[in-house]
Amino acid sequence: xxxxxxxxxxxxxxxxxxxxxxxxxxxxxxxxxxxxxxxxxxxxxxxxxxxxxxxxxxxxxxxxxxxxxxxxxxxxxxxxxxxxxxxxxxxxxxxxxxxxxxxxxxxxxxxxxxxxxxxxxxxxxxxxxxxxxxxxxxxxxxxxxxxxxxxxxxxxxxxxxxxxxxxxxxxxxxxx
Amino acid sequence: xxxxxxxxxxxxxxxxxxxxxxxxxxxxxxxxxxxxxxxxxxxxxxxxxxxxxxxxxxxxxxxxxxxxxxxxxxxxxxxxxxxxxxx
Numbered sequence: 001x002x003x004x005x006x007x008x009x010x011x012x013x014x015x016x017x018x019x020x021x022x023x024x025x026x027x028x029x030x031x032x033x034x035x036x037x038x039x040x041x042x043x044x045x046x047x048x049x050x051x052x053x054x055x056x057x058x059x060x061x062x063x064x065x066x067x068x069x070x071x072x073x074x075x076x077x078x079x080x081x082x083x084x085x086x087x088x089x090x091x092x093x094x095x096x097x098x099x100x101x102x103x104x105x106x107x108x109x110x111x112x113x114x115x116x117x118x119x120x121x122x123x124x125x126x127x128x129x130x131x132x133x134x135x136x137x138x139x140x141x142x143x144x145x146x147x148x149x150x151x152x153x154x155x156x157x158x159x160x161x162x163x164x165x166x167x168x169x170x171x172x173x174x175x176x
Numbered sequence: 177x178x179x180x181x182x183x184x185x186x187x188x189x190x191x192x193x194x195x196x197x198x199x200x201x202x203x204x205x206x207x208x209x210x211x212x213x214x215x216x217x218x219x220x221x222x223x224x225x226x227x228x229x230x231x232x233x234x235x236x237x238x239x240x241x242x243x244x245x246x247x248x249x250x251x252x253x254x255x256x257x258x259x260x261x262x263x
Contacts, residue, residue, distance in 0.1 A: 040233060042234055042236045045244040046246070075200075077229070138243075
């Protein structure tokens with residue numbers, strides 16, 4: 001089960017494809033987007049450009065965006081750390097870090113289940129929005145509207161509406 | 177989606193045989209490269225490229241406009257069904 005709305009998100013420190021490590025609690029931005037994604041899920045791929053656009057569009061408002069891949073790379077080679085780094089490089093870089101949760105402990109702590117699954121945290125790292133980027137993976141014109149609305153609300157000190165939607169995507173591939 | 181496409185081609189949707197692939201072993205045995213896989217008369221709607229690994233993954237389809245999708249392009253589905261009906 002996912003962490004609950006209003007709950008403070010569990011801290012983590014994970015390696016990035018850039019070669020360094022990122023700790024959630026190391027920064028204090030006005031809002032943070034944490035989303036689970038991966039390299040092989042068609043839903044995550046379909047929403048990918050919209051997620052990068054949000055990261056770019058909100059960076060100048062101080063929003064931090066972090067992508068996490070927790071899939072078992074032994075079963076899905078494309079989701080290996082090397083595969084992650086190659087993808088970022090082939091994209092010409094991402095506007096946010098791509099973190100590797102090799103032990104899957106972070107996904108377990110957060111109760112993440114799908115790719116993509118989006119979490120919006122406030123400045124106190126409390127969960128304010130949980131779910132999908134928008135209503136339709138197949139419609140790029142949606143533009144991650146739910147996520148953008150949640151960020152606007154958090155930045156304005158309001159409660160997001162909706163605050164929770166159903167995450168649509170592939171299940172995280174767990175080690176057995 | 178599949179039922180509608182079959183009905184549009186005059187094929188009885190009750191002819192669909194749904195098979196759950198729930199182990200890596202069965203995926204390998206069935207040459208299953210991801211869900212959903214749609215085979216018409218045993219032939220994959222979009223045959224996987226040679227060497228594509230089998231496994232319990234989500235399948236990536238390419239729409240005719242180039243977009244990535246978890247589902248096949250409806251026109252590809254229609255054409256595959258139409259070809260099967262003609263055969």
